[in-house]
Amino acid sequence: MAAMDNLTPHKFQVTRAQREALNNHKGLVIWFSGLSGSGKSTIASALEQQLHLQQMHTYSLDGDNIRLGINRDLGFSTEDRTENLRRIAEIAKLFADAGIVVLASFITPTEENRNQINSIIPAEDIVHIFVNCPLEVCEKRDVKGLYAKARKGEIKNFTGIDAPFEAHQKPDITLHSHLFSVQQCVQQTLDYLHSTHKIRKS
């Protein structure tokens, strides 16, 4: 009986390359930035469905599973929003390392936020999508009634109202969700991912 004391304690972990070979695709972070109501999550969900139909291994990170989970201790101050995004970027990095195509949909309001994300996730592992929808369109939609509350002062630090949103300076893709349908936005994204070989064409 060879007890563990006699063994070299080296770890021979399964590698990222082995996981990607099993999945038959690479891990990747697809990060959607844009105002509340711009359509980030809707487009991300539609894209995820397409990828899943192509047998790709996907996961979505959004407010629903992050703000109610790991980041339940964080609020919406500038400092907390920065920490919120730092943690999300670190989690997205783990998923990419796991060989998953992870879709992250978060307002990500400032260039500093996006630079922080890029300092965590290597450039080859992330695609930045700017869902560029005018504030007035997002506010008119007001799907969750949040803009109305923010205008009344019932919500503080709401992006676009009393917290800044800076246009994305160097996104890989810009989607004009007020001019094109969800499926058109998804197709534009797929065209980019295929042409840059970020994902293979099935």
Next chain:
Amino acid sequence: MAAMDNLTPHKFQVTRAQREALNNHKGLVIWFSGLSGSGKSTIASALEQQLHLQQMHTYSLDGDNIRLGINRDLGFSTEDRTENLRRIAEIAKLFADAGIVVLASFITPTEENRNQINSIIPAEDIVHIFVNCPLEVCEKRDVKGLYAKARKGEIKNFTGIDAPFEAHQKPDITLHSHLFSVQQCVQQTLDYLHSTHKIRKS
């Protein structure tokens, strides 16, 4: 052209069941608790290799990818260790939701820590493994030289020396890594996972 304004913004996300169907297995958290040097990571790595060979989609969480990543802001005070484990449990929960078998190897020193994990991850999604190796054996191994430093007072709050380790009261599996080989510990774990149908036999 149907612009997004005209569409109901419901999200039709890919479900956990769909991801698990694609993977051909369920998501699961396998959590290894035990002293530094008890063999947690070594056994977890060997188990992960076995699962990967069976075409299972796996990922490992350990100090290497957590303490240097998302939890780089945390130290080793009782409060920080609790927050460290809370975040890890939330991340492991996301991986299980993604349909991945995630192996988490962390000292997890107290019953309070384990209860916190169980308050985050549903019981059906987690298997607790107690790598029960006597302190004197771990200290004698001292693979990383940490026990020697802790004895000299160069490291504070080191579990087993000047921070408590409570024996796991209700693990699903107890592995005696000082009496059995790595492969025997892996086989004991696989036998449990198969007999409880946590994973299918390939």
